[in-house]
Amino acid sequence: MDYFESDGLKLAFRVEGEGDPIVLAHGFASTHRANWIETGWSRALMDAGFRVIMPDMRGHGTSEASYDRDDYTLSAMAGDLVALLDHLGEAGADLMGYSMGAMAALVAAMEHGGRFDRVIAAGVGARLLDADRDPGPVVAALLADDPSGIADKGALGFRLFADRNGQDRRALATCFEAVRAPFPVAGLGDISRPVLVVTGEEDEQARAPGPLAALIPGARAVTVPKRDHMKTVGDRAYKEAVLKFLAG
Template sequence: MATFSSDGVTLDYGDEGAGPPVLLIHGFASNGAVNWGATSWVRTVTGSGRRALVLDNRGHGNSDKLYDPADYATDRMAADVVRLLDHVGVERAALVGYSMGARIAAFATLAAPTRVAALVLSGMASALVDGTGDGEAIAAALEAPSADVVTDEVARGYRLFAERTRSDLAALAACIRASRQTLSAEEVGRIATPTLVVAGSEDRVCGSPDALAAMIPGAEPVTLAGRDHMSAVGDATHKARVLAFLDAHGA
């Protein structure tokens, strides 16, 4: 892993393989190694003859931990993505984001459309527009003295996952308070980049992939049968559909 400075924030990233670049952006409370390494995504991308760039988002993994929610506004996290491309000398890359990472990827695509060759929004569907969950409840769970005292099932799940990934709980609490901005239907309708929207059929977090794809001109929806928000990540069909999409669009 290597580091670079994004507006004064030191961020960790991986860079493997050669060929058309694919930037992988992980979800909340995860990191590049968990979201993309342990699930064989990096091996899948490089094995397809592509270059895999893997970013640890601010507040996550080995990147700087920040404790002001304002530092996690989605447009700032999206700017980190573009600055990583600048740092490694990549003019255009496919962006593949999962959950929070998909939100970041969508914001980055709107901010810098000429830098994005193809866009994959996984684990984030119509909730990108409609909103999802109670960020404050999750923040409270992260700040609780123990997961045992958290009664909200969803919030407790995030706390337990954050503990498994050995995350900085205070940094994540700041992040969740600021990083769930939505986009309007009009804004996502301006995305002209080839877009794939992927979600599990049992995902109760991210909304409908068909509904979001209908808002983005030419977007393709994919539903992974029997998969929920956690199990969809490493699904073999997920990987196959993403690679076929990238092949179809020369990315």
């Protein structure tokens, strides 16, 4: 792993391949390896001629953690993606995020649109438009001493995923509270970059991509058949849709 500094935090990243740069922002409780390498994404993009830039988002993987909620705003995470481009001397890049990473990618397109070319927001959909997205069950699951008593299946899934990836659960709980704040929906209409929104047909955490894409000028929506939030990540139909989008 290599490291760069952003907003006082030491963050990890990995670069693979040669060609046009694309930055990949992973989902909550994941890591660059779990989200992009183990799923075959980095190989698929390298084979398509891309230089793949994969950070561990702040508080995740081998990046530095904070226990201050203000350090986990989506604007801060979007700033990390720009700081990574600066560190690498890249004027711009394509950008793909999954779930939490997709939220950060959309905010990056709002706030730093000149630095990103095409944007893929996957694992997010209509639910992102809800003003009230209660973080309580997931936060409680992350902080529980014993996961066997967690009744909420979605929250339990995040807890087990965090444990599998060896994450700092206290940092993740702080992060989750921040990213579940109301999303800046009004800014979606200001995005001027080409955007693709992708969700799984059975993804109850994201819901349908169409209502979100409809608020972004010119955005396209794709639904991956018969996949939930976790299984969409490595799905072939998701990869095919993204590679077609990037091919223009």
